[in-house]
Amino acid sequence: MRIAINGMGRIGRLLFRRLLHQPGVELVAVNDIMPVDNLVYLLKYDSLYGPFTEPLSLEGNTIVAGGRQVKAYQASDPGMLNWAALGVDVVLECSGKFTSREGASRHLQAGAKKVLLSTTGAPEIPLMIYGFNQHLLHAGIDIVSPGGCMTNCTTHILYLLQSIGIESAHFNILHSYTSRQELVDTSHSQFRRGRAAAESIIPVEVDLVQSLERIFPLKGKLAALSIRVPVTNGALVDCTLQMAEDVTVEQINHLFHTASENSYRQILAYTEDQLVSADFKGNTHSVIIDGSLTSVVGRQLKLIAWFDNEYGYTSRMLDWLAYWKPLM
Incomplete structure (x- = not known):
């Protein structure tokens, strides 16, 4: 190829x-x-x-x-x-x-x-997340969007938790700053993106919800915000989900731990080690569940996931090339 x-x-x-x-x-x-x-x-x-x-x-x-x-x-x-x-x-x-x-x-x-x-691409381009719906690919498709790094992380979280039932979900993504921000204060169409990236915690608008609503029947049940933090690599996804039934920390951790050891092992990992964002540099997974931080209050679930926004994402692009090759 x-x-x-x-x-x-x-x-x-x-x-x-x-x-x-x-x-x-x-x-x-x-x-x-x-x-x-x-x-x-x-x-x-x-x-x-x-x-x-x-x-x-x-x-x-x-x-x-x-x-x-x-x-x-x-x-x-x-x-x-x-x-x-x-x-x-x-x-x-x-x-x-x-x-x-x-x-x-x-x-x-x-x-x-x-x-x-x-990236996610325009609505007329098929949105296919590796490990979720790549099976929809066929020889007649000539342009594919594999989603973005945040979509690749949250898609698998939503898919696995749908086996229990989700009433609503809010994703807060603490993400390293990117080239779409500025190093010193300057003008920008999104005012906050024009502030010095290495000096502040900066909320920015993202299109994650629109992407997820294209592949899940959860319209009106999702919200997302990205908070850019002064580090050059890595991201943490803080997920707050209202579940459709009672759950326990042990049940949720078991669900993701089992997935990480079976069909999801290439895409999803699980840890309970006391790690920080620097520990995930070069990690090939799209989502690493931190079981030590899972918590439940009533039916509200708090789930924390990590990923290397560059290495994890390029790993899925390489997976796509291998998957696409037999259809050439």
Whole structure:
């Protein structure tokens, strides 16, 4: 399977690193409007995951990484790229700019066979969460949204708790700051996003509820808020759920612990260790339930889950490539 990445931000660059060692795939090209020498520098030195562990250099418009050659382009419009000539099977659309059917189709028009977004995408694009409804994929689908990191975490929580019954759920996501915020106070259409990200706890608007309502019959029963905190990686999901029947801490922890050891073990993990966000850096799971923090008052359940918003999410994108390959 021949892969190209469009958009070399945090997710694109982490995918670059991981795809080089992914069996059954070959990273053949990347595209980003930044100067290529700057891209090579950012690939070589990463503040979160450390320096690139193999030789990495730029030869003309080709990035040479550990002996592997990856073409580098700087097209602002994917339609200007010749994915057909490179035999690209799947484009990982990580720019955040081509998330509509029309936009993502620019890659198809350039010759790619399929497009996998790195976000939820527009309503006309199928929303498929790996481990939940990936079985809906068929050969005729050419653009897929795998949801975002928060959607991948909360989907599995809702699905497992639906076996008991949910009256309502509120998700408060304490999330590391991102490139969509500012490092010093400045203007922004969402005023709070314009405040210095490393200096404050900052509430921001997220579209998590709209995403979850697309795949669960829970319209009007969900609410969500993201609180950006001054750390560079990791997230904690504080879930408050009103259950349809009485539950116990032991019952809930058993449910998630059992799931983590069986069909969900690739996606969901369970711990009762006294951990903090830094302990989950590089964790491949989309959701790690912290059983030590589960609590119940009446029928109100408090559930705490962790995830690495970059590594966990890219792990699901790699899962999608493996799942999609037989349908090519």
